[in-house]
Amino acid sequence: MTQILTVSALGKTYGRDQNAHVALADIEFEVRRGEFVSVVGPSGCGKTTLLKCISGLLKPSSGRVELHGQPVLEPPTGMALVFQDYNRSLYPWLTVEKNVALPLEARGLDSRTRRQRVHEALDAVGLEHTKRRRPYQLSGGMQQRVAIARALAYRPEILLMDEPFASIDAQTRAELEDLTLRTRDQFGITVLFVTHDIDEAVYLADRIVVLTPPPAGVKEIVTCDLPRPRDQIQTKELAQFASLRGYVYRAVTKSRETPEGSGPSEQLHVEAGVE
């Protein structure tokens, strides 16, 4: 598998001198073509900052991000981003259809291709029938599906998702997780998925990048080779799921000390309380 995204020695510092706040320190990982990579970390560890640097929205203080070997200096054409705040990320003055179509217009696609892609993407998220409605007329889960459709229609090489289901109820959330896995197969895209939910990270990913508390660095990269296709009930019943989940959980909560020599299968003492 070839690398599609490379993050090397990425650092971000806000302010300077005594007021300097190091948000990211020396982040290093890569994402291969077709892979689903989750990023987890303790809350406030700079996951969103990391994603902003990767997407080119924020200029890193050091290190670099490369998409296909090209340094990312501004948002590249091969990247789409699904935000947590779907109700702020969709344009309420445009219809669902127009929301999905606008990035395609900006890309200079002709109207036939646009129509076809919009149709295909809305169909994939099951919202073709709402295309003439406005985002605020839809439920939260549906709005996030529109945002996913917009990203799919854009046909990115890599799809970044920033805690996309954090403000969605549990039931809908499970549906959206499966929808993400399904459409990813259908459209053959690579996904980098930031979340604070460890179950979600394990359920979705091929590999999980675990970040340390701030200044965030990569603590560990956990391979997550649960069988695919994944299933909300069966996958989560697997002993392997439980041990992976426990392993990642410990890695996230046990602050910066690495669980030396311990593998996902080992029984570890669970510490109550973080740090």
Add this chain to the structure above:
Amino acid sequence: MTRRRWLVALEIAVPVALVAAWWMSSSGSSSIYFPSLHQIMDRFWANWVETRFASDVLPSLKRLLIGYIVACVVGVGGGLVLGLSRIARRLTEPLVHFFRSIPSAALLPFAILLFGLGDAMKVFIIGFVSLWPILLNTTSGVDDTDEVVVQTTDVYRIKGPRRLFMVVLPAASPHIIAGMRTSLSLAIIVMIISEMVGSTNGIGYFTLQAQRGFAVADMWSGIVLLGLLGYIFNLAFTFTERRILRWYHASRAGAAAT
């Protein structure tokens, strides 16, 4: 729904009752300051419908609309520039606040000096006074655009005029339209004042002339017309605003409900 109907009925009934009360209490009035409503309406019809529509009402409306529309275009255009460029905003801020603080009446002597007593003077001063609320509101509206909206637009590389017309302006439109509403009332006031100070026609001119000639019923007919015009403009504005900002009110109602 019945409560709503009651309110609408009251909304219509109260003004009707007030006019009826005015009509009855003023009938047979011998006061020269408060002629009967009957007399006023006679003069209203004779002046505004029969004789002076083309000679006074149209010129007034023309000045008002030209000044106001120019202010809208310049205000939105300038506001966009200031809203998008922090440097431009910093450089012009003191100037903008100085100009918008000048009371309109204080500018009249200057406008007359510059343009004489013709239409240009009135259009200038109506436009000048209307400009600032629109400019300031557009600036703050564009500057306050939600950061997620901005980031989304950046990620999807929506640029140039498409970004301006499909994202930046719609996002700022609630602010812009609030500014336009403030400016519309200012524009009407300035139209009347400018016609009273230096003009040979117009509703403001006529109203002041009637008062000076002790034609009190005529004066009242001018006041009634100005009130009606203000009301109609406001109604038309509200109607247009509801259509343009339907998404805004609906999405805010939705946000409040959740």
